[in-house]
Amino acid sequence: MSATKTNILITGATGYIGGTVLERLLKHPKASTFEISTLVRSAEKAKVLKEQFGVNAVVGTHADFNKLAALAENADVVLSCADSDDLPAMEAIFKGIKSRFQKTGVKPILIHTSGTGLITDEAKGLYATDKIWHDSRPEEIESLPDDAFHRNVDLPIVNADKEGWVLGYVVLPSTIYGLATGRLFDTGLFNRRSAQIPLLIKLSIARGQAGMVGQGKPIWNSVHIDDNADFYLILFDAALEKREKIPHGREGFYYLENGEHTWYDLCKTIAKELHAKGASKTDEPTTFTDEELTRAVGNLAAANLALGSNSRARGEQARALGWKPKYTTADLFASIKAEVELSLKA
Secondary structure: OOOOOEEEEEEOOOOHHHHHHHHHHHHOOOHHHEEEEEEEOOHHHHHHHHHHHOOEEEEOOOOOHHHHHHHHHOOOEEEEOOOOOOHHHHHHHHHHHHHHHHHHOOOOEEEEEOOHHHHOOOOOOOOOOOOOEEOOOHHHHHOOOOOOOOHHHHHHHHHHHHHOOOEEEEEEEOEEEOOOOOHHHHOOOOOOOOOHHHHHHHHHHHHOOOEEOOOOOOEEEEEEHHHHHHHHHHHHHHHHHHHHHOOOHHHOEEEEOOOEEEHHHHHHHHHHHHHHOOOOOOOOOEEOOHHHHHHHHOOHHHHHHHHHOOEOEEOHHHHHOOOOOOOOHHHHHHOHHHHHHHHHHO
16 A cells, blocks of 8 residues: 555446445545456446546456456455355465565555355244354354355455464355445446345236245344445445454454344245235235245255354444444335335336
């Protein structure tokens, strides 16, 4: 990091999470000192990012490993907001980060997006659990098997931090909800929507009846997209200012949550909205078949984890850094109407 500029690479910049984080970077009090780069597939989006927002947008994919490594090598901070499980892309980022460290002797900062899918179980919609995970207890995360969801990338980050050439921080959002807003999204070129809730709505519309996995008994946390993005900037600022003084590596996991819901309650809210618009036979969710889930997601086990598991966490470390989420479970349920309306127009 030069005395005047901070070089930042953000991946997934046109996506739901990455776009909201980029939106905040562009509004940051020190934005004039940032040199922001990203890698995007679309030449049209690259042009908009360059001309309207001053972002160095390189056209390419995350499979263009040489481009990704070169961008990472130039970065003081890497914000990884794309595919949580893309290990080859992360290895390219590692290559660039490690080269930078070898040249400068300064550990670059890596903030990676994982998720509370890490702590899911195989409830398949049939039961709730009392098990709650805490980000202030690294031994809990270390008790997970190496093949747990997201561990294929999370673990190499922890190991790289331990080797001493990067400061690694892993952010684990729960169910993210709400429509993303801001100047970037006003262009119409950025993804405004999350994954889980639109998928549930799409599945329900396709069958003409709101649905759920199993009996909808498991419990998940949720976090609003604005609260989620706000934390990334809190962590970004803290990592730049305090570096090793805040939890990183094996201790650097940050759950993002503010409230809990059962899948039944969420799917019941979707059912009411769809039924009111004539898109669901009843206002009660019925159980998705295995065939419906496999057709929608491509993998039954993944569908059960994403839409029918338990995932309960407490973001104690996130709050200790000063994160104060504003939105609650009531806001989650209130967000469904707009999501249903968007899905019906699609």
